[in-house]
Amino acid sequence: MKSKADVVIIGGGVNGCSLAYRLAKKGLDVVVVEKKYLSSGATGACGAGIRQQWSTRENASLAIQSVKIFEQLSKELGQDIEFRQGGYLIAVHDEKEMKQVEKNVAMQRSLGLKVAILKPEEITDVVPILDVKGMRAIGATFCPTDGHANPFKTTFAYADAARRLGAEINTHTTVTDVKTTQKAIRAVVTDQKTIQTSVVVNAAGIYSKSIAEMVKIKLPLCPFRKEIMATERLQPLFEAMVISFRDGIYFSQQKEGQIVGGIPISEEKVGYKTMPTFAFLQYMAQTLTRYAPILKHINLLRHWTGFYDVTPDARPILGEVKEVKGFLQCNGFSGHGFMISPMVSKLLTDLIADGKTSEELENLSLERFKSKKIEKELSVVG
Ligand SMILES: Cc1cc2nc3c(=O)[nH]c(=O)nc-3n(C[C@H](O)[C@H](O)[C@H](O)COP(=O)(O)OP(=O)(O)OC[C@H]3O[C@@H](n4cnc5c(N)ncnc54)[C@H](O)[C@@H]3O)c2cc1C
Known part of the structure; x- marks a missing residue:
């Protein structure tokens, strides 16, 4: 296991693995830490439906752009992810x-x-x-053009492609602490080893809240x-x-x-x-x-x-938090994190690798909950 990385991703679900692939493709040195096995969280339990019909603009836009990526993803990753468009x-x-x-x-x-x-x-x-x-x-x-893909095959295909590009994916390894110095990320502590890094992505699904607490950030999850x-x-x-x-x-x-x-x-x-x-x-x-x-x-x-x-508005929390430099969120998917994972990983890669932000990331930052005017996603089940 590496003791140094450009980026450490916590969580080996579809979002962690897809981000690892995109960052590795950009030439970054990426380490994923997953406490069980890949897809052991929400990803492996999900219905894996891919829907573009949303009430909020960000969700619709993320899903529409994600479908364009899904349409050629099996070819891009070199494995059949069983994407089908039955509507x-x-x-x-x-x-x-x-x-x-x-x-x-x-x-x-x-x-x-x-x-x-x-x-x-x-x-x-x-x-x-x-x-x-x-x-x-x-x-x-x-x-x-809405559809469905296999959540296991999608995650494994991303992970395999990420590994081929040099990413290190550690399963059965638990993150126990995240260290900061002067309000900036310094290291990730696991039950195996400590990894020095300046960028951590919190893609730990429902456990993202406890990961954020390690650096005193409160997530409304x-x-x-x-x-x-x-x-x-x-x-x-x-x-x-x-x-x-x-x-x-x-x-x-x-x-x-x-x-x-x-x-x-x-x-x-x-x-x-x-x-x-x-x-x-x-x-x-x-x-x-x-x-x-x-x-x-x-x-x-x-x-x-x-x-x-x-989350309170059924939309994800994405991007860097203001309080800790290098601490990025990729969570709060509220039941639709599989279908938007291609675009989420693309936007986060643009931010981490090229410093490029986007309207979606701005509107979906943790900061939005400080405002009284949050727009709730209405097209949800349950
Ligand atoms: C019943 C059900 C049906 C769903 N249907 C759909 C659907 O049709 N379409 C859709 O788009 N979405 C659906 N979803 C939602 C979707 O499954 C999730 O939004 C998505 O899979 C989230 O992926 P993720 O990678 O962000 O998180 P996860 O898949 O939850 O991955 C997080 C990972 O982090 C790991 N982890 C946690 N803590 C630590 C730690 N301390 N150290 C190391 N690793 C850690 C966990 O073990 C886990 O593997 C459904 C969810 C459920 C439960």
């Missing part, structure tokens, strides 16, 4: 929601996104197994336990991810045929509890079969939990 169909349930949707779609179209507002009778043209009455939908939006399930493999039935912000449900059919999806339940609690619940299974089965009655007789194979690292 996202978002159910709309009442006039109030429709008004917000119209605003969102106008903003998304102004960024160049092709997104349609569907009448109820058009919904089954996109996802034939849906029961529009059962869904209680008055319409939907559909963006055909909250761990939300989420449950998710996968069914047995079925023949191909539909291509799009189906989602409802009101019901909180999301589900899609994977390449191998399983249906993967989740829904928030009232028992869902803030905290680090990983125990899955029977209440989730019951509620998920009830809602899923209300949306798609044809799925009533299929078998559920497995069910697991993961965590969202949620």
Whole structure:
């Protein structure tokens, strides 16, 4: 393990690994420290949907630019990350929601996104197994270029490419302290070795809050336990991810045929509890079969939990903090950190390697929480 690096990244999830790849490509000496195995955090638990339909400009813009990167990422990294564009169909349930949707779609179209507002009778043209009455939908939006990728394959492909470019990735190694001198980063202490560095990126998912406390920075992050399930493999039935912000449900059919999806339940609690619940299974089965009655007789194979690292406005915290030179945030993804990881790593690389900032990084800095006027992302489940 190296004892010196240009940049130390804490966390071997999709964000840490994608950033390691981009920084190494710029010729920087990068070390990643991951306490378990790559993808062991939220990344390995996630639904890995890739959606560009957001209510805030930053999220939409980050996702749109990320899709452009995803489209050629398998080729760039030399491994198939199973990126597919089956679209996202978002159910709309009442006039109030429709008004917000119209605003969102106008903003998304102004960024160049092709997104349609569907009448109820058009919904089954996109996802034939849906029961529009059962869904209680008055319409939907559909963006055909939204999609899905494999979160494990994406993370491993980034890590392999980063290693080929000289990055060092240490798994089963825990960061225990971050040292500063005169309000600037000096070193990262791990349970194996201390690494001298002037730049630390905090990409530790829900544990980013405790990493920041090591240098006396308070992050407004909250761990939300989420449950998710996968069914047995079925023949191909539909291509799009189906989602409802009101019901909180999301589900899609994977390449191998399983249906993967989740829904928030009232028992869902803030905290680090990983125990899955029977209440989730019951509620998920009830809602899923209300949306798609044809799925009533299929078998559920497995069910697991993961965590969202949620911020007060459901938008990530990115970039250098004012109080400690060289201490950068890459966390607070609030349930959508997989889909924007390509662009997040690009913007952070521009900042670290070239000192170039961007409107997105400015608007998503920790500083924004000092202002009373924060714009909340509304297009979220749970
Ligand atoms: C059920 C569920 C469904 C989701 N669905 C989607 C979706 O459809 N689309 C989407 O875009 N996003 C989704 N998300 C969110 C997405 O998974 C996360 O936003 C994203 O994976 C975050 O990646 P990350 O690399 O920032 O963090 P993580 O993957 O959490 O990685 C952080 C890593 O830091 C490590 N770490 C922590 N502390 C230390 C330490 N002290 N020392 C060393 N290492 C440490 C952890 O072990 C972990 O591996 C979902 C999340 C869940 C839980």
